[in-house]
Amino acid sequence: MRIDIFTDWVTQIILFIILASVIDLLIPANHLQKYVRLAISLILILILLQPVFYLFNTDINSAISSSMNNIESQLHGQPSIENQIDLEKREIESGQDAYILEQMAIELEKIAADSLREEFDAEIASIDFQFSVTDSVSYEELTEVIVYITESEPGEGAMNTVEDVVIEWGNEEEEQADELLQEIEVLLKEIWEIEEKEITVYWEGEGL
Amino acid sequence: MDILQITILGVLASILYILLKEVHASIAFLIILITGIVIFFSIIQQIQLIFETIQRLGDQANVQGLYLTTILKIIGISYIAEIGAHLTKDAGLNSVSKYIELAGKIFILLLAVPIITAVIEAIIGFIPNV
Numbered sequence: 001m002r003i004d005i006f007t008d009w010v011t012q013i014i015l016f017i018i019l020a021s022v023i024d025l026l027i028p029a030n031h032l033q034k035y036v037r038l039a040i041s042l043i044l045i046l047i048l049l050q051p052v053f054y055l056f057n058t059d060i061n062s063a064i065s066s067s068m069n070n071i072e073s074q075l076h077g078q079p080s081i082e083n084q085i086d087l088e089k090r091e092i093e094s095g096q097d098a099y100i101l102e103q104m105a106i107e108l109e110k111i112a113a114d115s116l117r118e119e120f121d122a123e124i125a126s127i128d129f130q131f132s133v134t135d136s137v138s139y140e141e142l143t144e145v146i147v148y149i150t151e152s153e154p155g156e157g158a159m160n161t162v163e164d165v166v167i168e169w170g171n172e173e174e175e176q177a178d179e180l181l182q183e184i185e186v187l188l189k190e191i192w193e194i195e196e197k198e199i200t201v202y203w204e205g206e207g208l
Numbered sequence: 209m210d211i212l213q214i215t216i217l218g219v220l221a222s223i224l225y226i227l228l229k230e231v232h233a234s235i236a237f238l239i240i241l242i243t244g245i246v247i248f249f250s251i252i253q254q255i256q257l258i259f260e261t262i263q264r265l266g267d268q269a270n271v272q273g274l275y276l277t278t279i280l281k282i283i284g285i286s287y288i289a290e291i292g293a294h295l296t297k298d299a300g301l302n303s304v305s306k307y308i309e310l311a312g313k314i315f316i317l318l319l320a321v322p323i324i325t326a327v328i329e330a331i332i333g334f335i336p337n338v
Binding site for chain 1: 229258262264265266268269271279283286290308312313317318319320322323324325326327328329330334
Protein backbone atom coordinates (compact mmCIF):
# COMPACT_ATOMS: atom_id res chain seq x y z
CA MET A 1 0.00 0.00 0.00
CA ARG A 2 2.65 2.50 1.08
CA ILE A 3 4.97 1.62 -1.76
CA ASP A 4 2.12 2.14 -4.22
CA ILE A 5 1.65 5.71 -3.07
CA PHE A 6 5.37 6.29 -3.32
CA THR A 7 5.65 4.93 -6.86
CA ASP A 8 2.61 6.94 -7.90
CA TRP A 9 4.23 10.05 -6.54
CA VAL A 10 7.55 9.47 -8.31
CA THR A 11 5.90 8.66 -11.67
CA GLN A 12 3.77 11.73 -11.32
CA ILE A 13 6.82 13.92 -10.76
CA ILE A 14 8.78 12.43 -13.64
CA LEU A 15 5.92 12.63 -16.12
CA PHE A 16 5.08 16.14 -15.01
CA ILE A 17 8.67 17.29 -15.55
CA ILE A 18 8.63 15.79 -19.05
CA LEU A 19 5.32 17.50 -19.73
CA ALA A 20 6.68 20.76 -18.36
CA SER A 21 9.68 20.62 -20.69
CA VAL A 22 7.36 20.06 -23.65
CA ILE A 23 5.23 22.98 -22.53
CA ASP A 24 8.34 25.09 -22.07
CA LEU A 25 9.14 24.49 -25.73
CA LEU A 26 5.56 25.25 -26.74
CA ILE A 27 5.24 28.68 -25.22
CA PRO A 28 6.33 31.61 -27.40
CA ALA A 29 9.70 33.02 -26.45
CA ASN A 30 9.03 36.47 -25.13
CA HIS A 31 8.80 37.90 -21.67
CA LEU A 32 5.59 36.01 -21.00
CA GLN A 33 7.79 32.96 -20.67
CA LYS A 34 8.82 33.63 -17.09
CA TYR A 35 5.21 33.91 -15.94
CA VAL A 36 4.35 30.62 -17.55
CA ARG A 37 7.40 29.08 -15.91
CA LEU A 38 6.32 30.43 -12.54
CA ALA A 39 2.92 28.81 -12.85
CA ILE A 40 4.36 25.50 -13.95
CA SER A 41 6.90 25.46 -11.15
CA LEU A 42 4.17 26.22 -8.60
CA ILE A 43 2.24 23.20 -9.83
CA LEU A 44 5.42 21.16 -9.58
CA ILE A 45 5.79 22.30 -5.97
CA LEU A 46 2.25 21.16 -5.27
CA ILE A 47 2.99 17.75 -6.75
CA LEU A 48 6.25 17.50 -4.82
CA LEU A 49 4.46 18.36 -1.59
CA GLN A 50 1.78 15.74 -2.12
CA PRO A 51 3.15 13.21 0.40
CA VAL A 52 3.23 15.98 2.98
CA PHE A 53 -0.40 16.77 2.25
CA TYR A 54 -1.10 13.10 2.58
CA LEU A 55 0.58 13.09 5.99
CA PHE A 56 -1.23 16.18 7.20
CA ASN A 57 -4.55 15.08 5.70
CA THR A 58 -5.00 18.30 3.80
CA ASP A 59 -7.45 18.12 0.95
CA ILE A 60 -5.51 20.21 -1.53
CA ASN A 61 -8.05 19.72 -4.31
CA SER A 62 -10.88 21.26 -2.36
CA ALA A 63 -8.61 24.10 -1.27
CA ILE A 64 -7.70 24.89 -4.87
CA SER A 65 -11.22 24.61 -6.20
CA SER A 66 -12.58 26.82 -3.45
CA SER A 67 -10.05 29.52 -4.25
CA MET A 68 -10.81 29.03 -7.97
CA ASN A 69 -14.48 29.63 -7.25
CA ASN A 70 -13.62 32.75 -5.27
CA ILE A 71 -11.62 34.15 -8.15
CA GLU A 72 -14.31 33.33 -10.67
CA SER A 73 -17.04 34.98 -8.67
CA GLN A 74 -14.85 38.06 -8.36
CA LEU A 75 -14.13 38.03 -12.08
CA HIS A 76 -17.78 38.01 -12.98
CA GLY A 77 -18.17 41.26 -11.13
CA GLN A 78 -20.93 40.20 -8.82
CA PRO A 79 -20.59 41.22 -5.23
CA SER A 80 -19.45 38.04 -3.61
CA ILE A 81 -21.18 38.66 -0.29
CA GLU A 82 -24.57 38.73 -1.96
CA ASN A 83 -23.68 35.57 -3.82
CA GLN A 84 -22.69 33.88 -0.63
CA ILE A 85 -25.82 34.92 1.17
CA ASP A 86 -27.90 33.69 -1.73
CA LEU A 87 -26.05 30.41 -1.78
CA GLU A 88 -26.43 29.90 1.95
CA LYS A 89 -30.09 30.81 1.82
CA ARG A 90 -30.67 28.26 -0.89
CA GLU A 91 -28.75 25.64 1.07
CA ILE A 92 -30.83 26.26 4.19
CA GLU A 93 -34.05 26.17 2.21
CA SER A 94 -33.19 22.93 0.50
CA GLY A 95 -32.20 21.48 3.86
CA GLN A 96 -35.58 22.48 5.30
CA ASP A 97 -37.41 21.03 2.31
CA ALA A 98 -35.56 17.76 2.67
CA TYR A 99 -36.47 17.67 6.36
CA ILE A 100 -40.15 18.34 5.64
CA LEU A 101 -40.22 15.60 3.01
CA GLU A 102 -38.57 13.19 5.41
CA GLN A 103 -41.08 13.92 8.14
CA MET A 104 -43.94 13.57 5.68
CA ALA A 105 -42.61 10.22 4.51
CA ILE A 106 -42.36 8.98 8.10
CA GLU A 107 -45.94 10.04 8.85
CA LEU A 108 -47.27 8.42 5.70
CA GLU A 109 -45.41 5.24 6.50
CA LYS A 110 -46.91 5.16 9.99
CA ILE A 111 -50.44 5.64 8.71
CA ALA A 112 -50.21 2.94 6.10
CA ALA A 113 -48.06 0.42 7.93
CA ASP A 114 -50.83 -1.48 9.77
CA SER A 115 -53.19 -2.08 6.90
CA LEU A 116 -50.35 -2.93 4.54
CA ARG A 117 -49.09 -5.58 6.92
CA GLU A 118 -52.55 -7.03 7.45
CA GLU A 119 -53.59 -7.18 3.84
CA PHE A 120 -50.43 -7.72 1.86
CA ASP A 121 -47.82 -8.77 4.39
CA ALA A 122 -45.63 -5.94 3.15
CA GLU A 123 -44.08 -2.80 4.54
CA ILE A 124 -42.86 0.45 3.10
CA ALA A 125 -39.11 0.69 2.66
CA SER A 126 -38.96 4.24 1.41
CA ILE A 127 -41.06 6.94 -0.21
CA ASP A 128 -39.99 9.29 -2.97
CA PHE A 129 -41.86 12.41 -4.00
CA GLN A 130 -41.85 13.86 -7.49
CA PHE A 131 -42.75 17.50 -7.98
CA SER A 132 -43.63 19.25 -11.20
CA VAL A 133 -41.54 22.25 -10.14
CA THR A 134 -38.12 21.48 -8.75
CA ASP A 135 -37.11 23.25 -5.55
CA SER A 136 -40.70 23.55 -4.47
CA VAL A 137 -42.39 21.44 -1.86
CA SER A 138 -46.13 21.90 -1.92
CA TYR A 139 -49.13 19.67 -2.35
CA GLU A 140 -50.21 21.48 -5.51
CA GLU A 141 -47.00 20.68 -7.33
CA LEU A 142 -46.85 17.07 -6.20
CA THR A 143 -47.16 14.87 -9.25
CA GLU A 144 -46.17 11.43 -8.15
CA VAL A 145 -45.50 9.46 -5.02
CA ILE A 146 -43.14 6.56 -5.54
CA VAL A 147 -43.35 3.91 -2.85
CA TYR A 148 -40.80 1.16 -2.41
CA ILE A 149 -42.12 -1.81 -0.46
CA THR A 150 -40.55 -4.92 0.97
CA GLU A 151 -42.03 -8.05 2.36
CA SER A 152 -42.50 -7.45 6.03
CA GLU A 153 -40.46 -9.50 8.44
CA PRO A 154 -42.58 -11.25 10.98
CA GLY A 155 -42.32 -9.60 14.33
CA GLU A 156 -41.71 -11.43 17.57
CA GLY A 157 -44.22 -14.12 18.24
CA ALA A 158 -45.61 -14.01 14.76
CA MET A 159 -46.07 -17.27 12.99
CA ASN A 160 -44.00 -18.04 9.99
CA THR A 161 -46.52 -19.14 7.47
CA VAL A 162 -45.19 -21.58 4.96
CA GLU A 163 -45.72 -20.18 1.54
CA ASP A 164 -47.36 -22.35 -1.04
CA VAL A 165 -44.80 -23.70 -3.40
CA VAL A 166 -46.25 -23.25 -6.82
CA ILE A 167 -44.30 -23.68 -9.97
CA GLU A 168 -45.64 -21.40 -12.62
CA TRP A 169 -44.60 -19.83 -15.85
CA GLY A 170 -42.66 -16.64 -15.34
CA ASN A 171 -45.19 -14.54 -17.20
CA GLU A 172 -48.09 -15.37 -14.97
CA GLU A 173 -46.03 -14.69 -11.91
CA GLU A 174 -45.12 -11.29 -13.21
CA GLU A 175 -48.74 -10.51 -13.95
CA GLN A 176 -49.69 -11.57 -10.46
CA ALA A 177 -47.01 -9.34 -9.00
CA ASP A 178 -48.27 -6.45 -11.10
CA GLU A 179 -51.79 -7.01 -9.89
CA LEU A 180 -50.59 -7.08 -6.32
CA LEU A 181 -48.76 -3.82 -6.81
CA GLN A 182 -51.86 -2.23 -8.28
CA GLU A 183 -53.93 -3.39 -5.35
CA ILE A 184 -51.41 -1.86 -3.01
CA GLU A 185 -51.57 1.37 -4.99
CA VAL A 186 -55.35 1.53 -4.60
CA LEU A 187 -55.11 0.82 -0.90
CA LEU A 188 -52.48 3.49 -0.36
CA LYS A 189 -54.56 6.02 -2.26
CA GLU A 190 -57.49 5.30 0.03
CA ILE A 191 -55.44 5.49 3.18
CA TRP A 192 -53.57 8.65 2.30
CA GLU A 193 -56.62 10.29 0.67
CA ILE A 194 -54.72 11.51 -2.36
CA GLU A 195 -56.95 10.16 -5.12
CA GLU A 196 -55.98 12.78 -7.68
CA LYS A 197 -52.23 12.17 -7.46
CA GLU A 198 -50.22 9.39 -8.98
CA ILE A 199 -48.92 6.63 -6.75
CA THR A 200 -46.44 4.11 -8.07
CA VAL A 201 -45.38 1.09 -6.06
CA TYR A 202 -42.21 -0.86 -6.63
CA TRP A 203 -40.67 -3.76 -4.84
CA GLU A 204 -37.51 -2.67 -3.11
CA GLY A 205 -34.47 -3.34 -5.26
CA GLU A 206 -36.38 -3.47 -8.51
CA GLY A 207 -35.80 0.16 -9.29
CA LEU A 208 -37.51 2.13 -12.01
CA MET B 209 -1.12 23.32 -43.76
CA ASP B 210 2.44 22.36 -44.50
CA ILE B 211 5.45 24.25 -43.33
CA LEU B 212 6.27 24.78 -47.03
CA GLN B 213 2.92 26.40 -47.69
CA ILE B 214 3.19 28.59 -44.65
CA THR B 215 6.67 29.76 -45.64
CA ILE B 216 5.60 30.47 -49.23
CA LEU B 217 2.59 32.39 -47.94
CA GLY B 218 4.85 34.42 -45.68
CA VAL B 219 7.34 35.16 -48.45
CA LEU B 220 4.59 36.12 -50.89
CA ALA B 221 3.00 38.37 -48.30
CA SER B 222 6.28 40.12 -47.62
CA ILE B 223 6.90 40.67 -51.37
CA LEU B 224 3.40 42.07 -51.76
CA TYR B 225 3.95 44.23 -48.71
CA ILE B 226 7.14 45.72 -50.10
CA LEU B 227 5.45 46.42 -53.43
CA LEU B 228 2.37 47.97 -51.89
CA LYS B 229 4.05 49.85 -49.06
CA GLU B 230 4.87 52.90 -51.16
CA VAL B 231 1.54 52.98 -52.97
CA HIS B 232 -1.00 52.11 -50.33
CA ALA B 233 0.23 51.70 -46.78
CA SER B 234 -3.10 50.69 -45.26
CA ILE B 235 -3.71 47.84 -47.72
CA ALA B 236 -0.14 46.68 -47.15
CA PHE B 237 -0.88 46.45 -43.46
CA LEU B 238 -4.07 44.55 -44.23
CA ILE B 239 -1.93 41.96 -46.02
CA ILE B 240 0.17 41.49 -42.91
CA LEU B 241 -2.93 41.14 -40.78
CA ILE B 242 -4.57 38.56 -43.02
CA THR B 243 -1.37 36.56 -43.41
CA GLY B 244 -0.89 36.47 -39.68
CA ILE B 245 -4.44 35.30 -39.05
CA VAL B 246 -4.30 32.61 -41.77
CA ILE B 247 -1.05 31.22 -40.41
CA PHE B 248 -2.38 31.32 -36.88
CA PHE B 249 -5.53 29.39 -37.75
CA SER B 250 -3.59 26.82 -39.74
CA ILE B 251 -1.33 26.29 -36.74
CA ILE B 252 -4.18 26.05 -34.24
CA GLN B 253 -5.25 22.66 -35.57
CA GLN B 254 -1.78 21.26 -35.02
CA ILE B 255 -1.68 22.76 -31.55
CA GLN B 256 -4.94 21.01 -30.75
CA LEU B 257 -3.21 17.70 -31.44
CA ILE B 258 -0.36 18.58 -29.10
CA PHE B 259 -2.81 19.72 -26.43
CA GLU B 260 -4.70 16.46 -26.67
CA THR B 261 -1.46 14.54 -26.28
CA ILE B 262 -0.54 16.60 -23.24
CA GLN B 263 -3.96 16.02 -21.74
CA ARG B 264 -3.76 12.27 -22.32
CA LEU B 265 -0.24 12.08 -20.90
CA GLY B 266 -1.34 14.10 -17.90
CA ASP B 267 -4.28 11.81 -17.29
CA GLN B 268 -1.98 8.84 -17.41
CA ALA B 269 0.40 10.50 -15.00
CA ASN B 270 -2.52 11.16 -12.63
CA VAL B 271 -1.82 14.86 -12.79
CA GLN B 272 -5.00 16.52 -11.59
CA GLY B 273 -7.16 17.91 -14.39
CA LEU B 274 -7.22 21.26 -12.66
CA TYR B 275 -3.46 21.72 -13.04
CA LEU B 276 -3.49 20.63 -16.67
CA THR B 277 -6.34 22.92 -17.67
CA THR B 278 -4.57 25.77 -15.91
CA ILE B 279 -1.39 25.10 -17.84
CA LEU B 280 -3.18 24.81 -21.16
CA LYS B 281 -5.10 28.00 -20.48
CA ILE B 282 -1.82 29.75 -19.70
CA ILE B 283 -0.30 28.52 -22.96
CA GLY B 284 -3.33 29.72 -24.91
CA ILE B 285 -3.20 33.13 -23.26
CA SER B 286 0.48 33.52 -24.02
CA TYR B 287 -0.09 32.61 -27.68
CA ILE B 288 -3.00 34.96 -28.14
CA ALA B 289 -1.22 37.81 -26.35
CA GLU B 290 1.88 37.20 -28.46
CA ILE B 291 -0.02 37.30 -31.73
CA GLY B 292 -1.94 40.42 -30.78
CA ALA B 293 1.20 42.15 -29.56
CA HIS B 294 3.08 41.36 -32.76
CA LEU B 295 0.25 42.49 -34.98
CA THR B 296 -0.07 45.80 -33.20
CA LYS B 297 3.70 46.20 -33.24
CA ASP B 298 3.66 45.68 -37.01
CA ALA B 299 1.04 48.36 -37.32
CA GLY B 300 3.41 50.68 -35.52
CA LEU B 301 1.48 50.80 -32.26
CA ASN B 302 4.26 49.88 -29.90
CA SER B 303 2.50 51.10 -26.80
CA VAL B 304 -0.67 49.11 -27.55
CA SER B 305 1.41 45.98 -28.03
CA LYS B 306 2.99 46.62 -24.65
CA TYR B 307 -0.47 46.88 -23.12
CA ILE B 308 -1.52 43.62 -24.71
CA GLU B 309 1.53 41.96 -23.24
CA LEU B 310 0.73 43.45 -19.88
CA ALA B 311 -2.80 42.10 -20.08
CA GLY B 312 -1.40 38.68 -20.97
CA LYS B 313 0.90 38.77 -17.96
CA ILE B 314 -1.90 39.74 -15.64
CA PHE B 315 -4.24 37.04 -16.91
CA ILE B 316 -1.53 34.40 -16.56
CA LEU B 317 -0.89 35.52 -12.98
CA LEU B 318 -4.62 35.51 -12.32
CA LEU B 319 -4.74 31.88 -13.38
CA ALA B 320 -1.76 31.14 -11.15
CA VAL B 321 -3.33 32.83 -8.11
CA PRO B 322 -5.41 29.81 -6.99
CA ILE B 323 -2.31 27.64 -7.10
CA ILE B 324 -0.27 30.20 -5.18
CA THR B 325 -2.97 30.51 -2.52
CA ALA B 326 -3.22 26.74 -2.30
CA VAL B 327 0.52 26.42 -1.72
CA ILE B 328 0.53 29.19 0.86
CA GLU B 329 -2.53 27.86 2.67
CA ALA B 330 -1.02 24.40 2.78
CA ILE B 331 2.23 25.73 4.18
CA ILE B 332 0.35 27.74 6.80
CA GLY B 333 -1.64 24.62 7.60
CA PHE B 334 1.57 22.72 8.32
CA ILE B 335 2.60 25.18 10.98
CA PRO B 336 1.07 23.93 14.21
CA ASN B 337 -0.95 26.45 16.20
CA VAL B 338 1.02 27.09 19.35
